[in-house]
Amino acid sequence: MSSKNSIDNNTLPTHKWIDRYLEYVLIEKGLSENSLASYSQDLTSLLIFLRDKSFRLEELSDKALFLYLTYLRAKGLKSRTLARHLSSLRGFFAFAMGERWYKEDPGHLLENPKLPKKLPEFLDRDEISRILAQPDTSTKLGMRDKAMLELLYAAGLRVSELIQMKVLDYDAQIGILRVFGKGSKERLVPIHFTAQGILNRYLENTRPIFKPAEDNMFLNRSGKGLTRQGVWKLIKKFAEKAGIKRSISPHTFRHSFATHLLEGGADLRTVQLLLGHSDISATEIYTHIQAGRLRAMHQKFHPRSGM
Secondary structure, X not given: OOOOOOOOOOOOOOOHHHXXXXXXXXXXXXXXXXXXXXXXXXXXXXXXXXXXXXXXXXXXXXXXXXXXXXXXXXXXOOHHHHHHHHHHHHHHHXXXXXXXXXXXXXXXXXXXXXXXXXXXXXXXXXXXXXXHOOOOOOOHHHHHHHHHHHHHHHHOOOHHHHHHXXXXXXXXXXXXXXXXXXXXXXXXXXXXXXXXXXXXXXXXXXXXXXXOOOOXXXXXXXOOEOOHHHHHHHXXXXXXXXXXXXXXXXXXXXXXXXXXXXXXOOOHHHHHHHHOOOOHHHOHHHHHHHHHHHHHHHHHHOOOOOO
């Protein structure tokens, strides 16, 4: 097949294979405009390199692709940007193999760079206490917000789990929440007595005032379930009122929940179950907490640590 690549270095090269792939991801996979733009940019970068080195996309060799990977790394791309770039290439090559444009998959060389594990942002206990103290529980909205914040922190909920929670998902007699996480996986999470008392008060005395139109646990002024955006805005408001300058989100409560459990002596497996992680590797981002606690214990009790 002949390439439509332009010889003019002042114009961006194109290729009918890539045009066909971009059409596929737009129409059949329904990618957003931003994602499509990223795919197009990454694949155009490959075409520019191939044009400048006098390689052809139709005859892409291991050598050409290896040189391209070396070129990308030499540009100093950050790991996440490079990983996204390689993902775009792998997607194209998988599509090309399905179309039988290549006899062998050129993408077998493409391995993602190791991404640094970003430590989760969490609040310390004083910051949590300040935020939880902000809602005015003399009002129906304040009582709702108080119960919502307490539950986020007491159970380590994702915001999606919070807004989808139904009244019947809470067993007030034993203080257990039934939580439906990712992939509708169900888990049972106990909550402490303080959170139970506040949640019971909200459900018995405050929630009926909202004139519920839905069975969601937390409702807006119209008696319908809260939205993800609504919860974000409330948390931002209470964080500002508590004097917390950095940006936090509902997920910050989840990270704080896990961090404080580990600081208190919980093991990683227990935290994994409470968070609803199917793989413990997802929970291992918190191991820095355990390491810090062990280091402090070692320094405190080892007979030679003070020497």
